Amino acid sequence: MFDVNEIRKDFPMITNHPDMVYFDNSATTYKPKRVLDAMMEYYTSYNSNIERGDYDTAVRADKAYDHAREAVAGLANCETKEVAFLANVTAALNQVAYGLAKDHLKEGDTVLLSEAEHASNLLPWFYLSRQKGFRIRYIPLDKQANVDLEAFKDCLDDTVRVVSLAYVTNVLGSVQPIKEICRIAHEKNILVCVDGAQAIGHRKVDFKDLDADFFCFSSHKMCGPDGVGVLIGKYHLLQEMDPLLLGGGMNARFYADGTYILKDAPVKFEAGTPNIEGVVGLSSACEYLTDLGMDRINAYEEELRRYFIGKIKDMDQIVLYNPDNLSGPVTFNVKDIFAQDVAGYLASKNIAVRSGNHCAKILHEIIGTDQSVRASLYFYNTKEEIDVFTEALKGLSLESAIDVFI
Numbered sequence: 001m002f003d004v005n006e007i008r009k010d011f012p013m014i015t016n017h018p019d020m021v022y023f024d025n026s027a028t029t030y031k032p033k034r035v036l037d038a039m040m041e042y043y044t045s046y047n048s049n050i051e052r053g054d055y056d057t058a059v060r061a062d063k064a065y066d067h068a069r070e071a072v073a074g075l076a077n078c079e080t081k082e083v084a085f086l087a088n089v090t091a092a093l094n095q096v097a098y099g100l101a102k103d104h105l106k107e108g109d110t111v112l113l114s115e116a117e118h119a120s121n122l123l124p125w126f127y128l129s130r131q132k133g134f135r136i137r138y139i140p141l142d143k144q145a146n147v148d149l150e151a152f153k154d155c156l157d158d159t160v161r162v163v164s165l166a167y168v169t170n171v172l173g174s175v176q177p178i179k180e181i182c183r184i185a186h187e188k189n190i191l192v193c194v195d196g197a198q199a200i201g202h203r204k205v206d207f208k209d210l211d212a213d214f215f216c217f218s219s220h221k222m223c224g225p226d227g228v229g230v231l232i233g234k235y236h237l238l239q240e241m242d243p244l245l246l247g248g249g250m251n252a253r254f255y256a257d258g259t260y261i262l263k264d265a266p267v268k269f270e271a272g273t274p275n276i277e278g279v280v281g282l283s284s285a286c287e288y289l290t291d292l293g294m295d296r297i298n299a300y301e302e303e304l305r306r307y308f309i310g311k312i313k314d315m316d317q318i319v320l321y322n323p324d325n326l327s328g329p330v331t332f333n334v335k336d337i338f339a340q341d342v343a344g345y346l347a348s349k350n351i352a353v354r355s356g357n358h359c360a361k362i363l364h365e366i367i368g369t370d371q372s373v374r375a376s377l378y379f380y381n382t383k384e385e386i387d388v389f390t391e392a393l394k395g396l397s398l399e400s401a402i403d404v405f406i
């Protein structure tokens with residue numbers, strides 16, 4: 001049984017702000033005490049650099065770092081050697097784009113993206129397409145940003161070499177049929193990179209079953225600390241791929257004549273001293289989520305979302321952009337009121353949401369607006385909080401929104 005009131009006690013941000021309704025979980029999630037304790041323990045009991053020292057605390061740090069690969073592999077069902085730690089999902093997506101653009105893509109090739117992507121899964125490709133001369137095309141989406149598989153198939157001409165897509169989109173929560181996309185793409189030898197930032201902490205991710213070539217995510221969106229991201233990749237592809245960053249830790253040997261030999265993946269992607277405490281915290285977050293059970297988390301979040309949609313879908317003043325998506329945030333506008341004014345009004349009621357374009361700056365091609373309010377839930381939110389939210393919305397008018405600012 002999923003006892004949300006017990007779960008809430010795990011989160012110091014909730015116990016320290018008992019009256020705050022935090023619905024900005026797509027931006028970042030709260031961290032359970034267990035994760036914070038794990039990081040504190042690293043700094044107070046075995047603070048040492050990794051892969052360099054022979055003394056006890058250094059060996060303990062090495063073991064904790066290696067254990068983190070096992071924790072990620074356990075959560076995402078991949079091999080430990082397929083897990084590289086980078087700074088965030090942005091760094092991981094840049095690494096994949098750079099690596100593929102360098103050796104896999106050439107002038108005349110096509111990379112397929114979607115208009116619902118976050119900047120982190122667009123800008124690296126934009127930049128590299130100008131450098132290398134490959135083209136970018138967008139997979140057609142429906143009004144709630146879901147990929148239509150037939151339309152996807154129609155996009156796959158002989159020039160397509162790579163597809164890079166979010167598993168769950170960050171504004172509309174569209175869950176893309178990644179497994180099917182991978183199957184169809186692989187029939188034509190097309191590689192698939194998945195931005196898993198809004199998926200990994202919310203649903204069961206099975207890297208092997210999805211059969212994606214690369215899967216990237218950030219720790220801070222799944223109960224882990226900031227400043228750590230994960231690149232999971234099929235091992236032979238990681239081995240073939242050049243790292244974006246070079247330096248200490250990731251080289252096996254270098255010589256005065258300027259030649260060098262890199263270590264094997266995943267270490268070759270981890271140049272410099274990594275965010276050791278972050279990796280330790282991420283490890284603990286993976287175990288925390290695994291213990292709660294990803295299927296139970298997902299089922300509870302879907303129930304919350306249905307409840308939320310049920311409460312706001314018939315409100316006259318609300319324009320809802322994703323009522324039918326099962327997962328992810330609830331995204332809307334209040335008629336005649338600027339999205340940021342709505343967020344400001346809600347903030348005055350101690351409710352945290354995000355407003356604006358949410359780093360998905362070409363999504364307006366689909367939903368027709370550049371500004372929306374996003375209420376994003378996580379498994380520690382409650383139906384009572386949704387009631388507080390909807391009651392607050394009922395009290396919102398142009399006058400009450402303006403009152404907040406004068």
Ligand SMILES: Cc1ncc(COP(=O)(O)O)c(C=O)c1O
Pocket residue numbers: 026027088089090091118120121166168169170195197198218220
């Ligand atoms: C789908 C998606 N991709 C990428 C990112 C970028 O995440 P980060 O800032 O942790 O690199 C986000 C952040 O909101 C996201 O939602």
